[in-house]
Amino acid sequence: MKRRSFVKGAVAAGVASAAASSLPKPAIAQERIEWRMVTSWPKGLPGLGTGAERVAKRISDMSDGRLNVKVFAAGELVPALQVFDGVSGGTAEMGHDASYYHLGKSPATAFFTAVPFGMTANELNAWVHWGGGQELWDELYEPFGLKGFLAGNTGVQMAGWFRKEIKSLDDLKGLKFRMPGLGGKVLERLGATVVLLPGGEIFPSLQSGAIDGTEWVGPYNDLSLGFYQVAKFYYWPGFHEPGSGLQLTVNRSKFEALPNDLKEIVRAAASAENDVMLAEFNSRSAPALQTLVREHGVQLRQMPRDVLEAIGTESGKLMQETLDDGDEITKKIARSFFKTRREALAWTRLSDQGYTNARLLKFPYPRG
Numbered sequence: 001m002k003r004r005s006f007v008k009g010a011v012a013a014g015v016a017s018a019a020a021s022s023l024p025k026p027a028i029a030q031e032r033i034e035w036r037m038v039t040s041w042p043k044g045l046p047g048l049g050t051g052a053e054r055v056a057k058r059i060s061d062m063s064d065g066r067l068n069v070k071v072f073a074a075g076e077l078v079p080a081l082q083v084f085d086g087v088s089g090g091t092a093e094m095g096h097d098a099s100y101y102h103l104g105k106s107p108a109t110a111f112f113t114a115v116p117f118g119m120t121a122n123e124l125n126a127w128v129h130w131g132g133g134q135e136l137w138d139e140l141y142e143p144f145g146l147k148g149f150l151a152g153n154t155g156v157q158m159a160g161w162f163r164k165e166i167k168s169l170d171d172l173k174g175l176k177f178r179m180p181g182l183g184g185k186v187l188e189r190l191g192a193t194v195v196l197l198p199g200g201e202i203f204p205s206l207q208s209g210a211i212d213g214t215e216w217v218g219p220y221n222d223l224s225l226g227f228y229q230v231a232k233f234y235y236w237p238g239f240h241e242p243g244s245g246l247q248l249t250v251n252r253s254k255f256e257a258l259p260n261d262l263k264e265i266v267r268a269a270a271s272a273e274n275d276v277m278l279a280e281f282n283s284r285s286a287p288a289l290q291t292l293v294r295e296h297g298v299q300l301r302q303m304p305r306d307v308l309e310a311i312g313t314e315s316g317k318l319m320q321e322t323l324d325d326g327d328e329i330t331k332k333i334a335r336s337f338f339k340t341r342r343e344a345l346a347w348t349r350l351s352d353q354g355y356t357n358a359r360l361l362k363f364p365y366p367r368g
């Protein structure tokens with residue numbers, strides 16, 4: 001009995017072992033990659049900060065945690081305006097900010113956020129995705145060890161907050177104003193003293209009188225930063241940022257080391273945010289504008305036509321100089337951008353602009 005049991009047991013064990021060897025090997029736990037994303041945004045800043053958090057969450061969720069991204073607000077890991085260096089140098093694997101904060105690296109960085117009297121969000125997307133912009137961007141960032149992706153857009157911005165009205169060009173002279181990018185350089189040429197401050201430092205500077213005014217984004221974002229408490233005149237249109245692209249930067253060697261599916265997840269997460277953020281800004285700006293005007297007594301002002309024309313003229317000169325004086329890559333990017341802008345003028349006039357003008361004609365329509 002004992003022997004038979006033993007034999008039976010041995011046979012059974014043999015069968016079990018043969019069965020086990022024919023089964024697929026147990027899945028080896030996938031390597032989990034932990035990445036850090038540094039940003040220029042104050043923690044939880046609606047629109048920009050929450051957009052960066054959505055990109056990170058989307059990457060973590062789409063990869064089911066294989067690529068897990070932790071977000072750091074401005075100053076937590078690197079200062080607000082050093083996201084570029086932080087990702088380039090490997091302090092973090094990813095960053096979310098605006099390329100035009102880094103004009104010091106190359107004047108061509110401006111084109112991937114916004115330039116004065118440049119392209120709208122639709123036009124920028126068209127250029128980057130279909131007009132050769134992404135390839136030029138890759139070429140620009142390659143020496144810095146970065147990859148850049150569009151990952152959000154604010155839509156048309158407001159010209160900004162002013163303590164005093166701007167009635168003529170003279171009112172710009174001596175004005176201490178916060179405006180980044182090439183828009184700031186244009187105001188400087190018209191006599192303003194321009195500073196670049198990260199979002200979290202604007203309100204105290206405005207309150208202390210260190211600056212007379214500021215631009216930031218538009219009603220939704222600006223309401224949350226409270227500028228209306230200090231400056232009452234809110235000017236439009238945002239000639240300097242007609243559709244600012246936000247960028248997801250990725251350390252190039254870290255990106256190249258990812259398996260193909262995770263690379264595609266990073267691209268897709270950025271692309272998704274490019275749509276979602278623009279939709280959020282468009283959706284929330286109208287009610288935020290009402291709140292600013294009705295509850296906080298903000299006064300809306302249109303930038304006078306002759307001031308806009310002067311800003312436009314100076315912008316055109318600055319763009320020409322950027323092209324003439326730029327290094328090889330800047331020239332290539334500028335030429336490509338200006339060509340797409342020129343083509344867009346013709347098409348947008350008939351499409352978006354043609355339609356929105358037609359919609360303003362007087363006829364009855366349900367209010368909803």
Ligand code: CA
Pocket residue numbers: 157215216217241
């Ligand atoms: Ca802005």
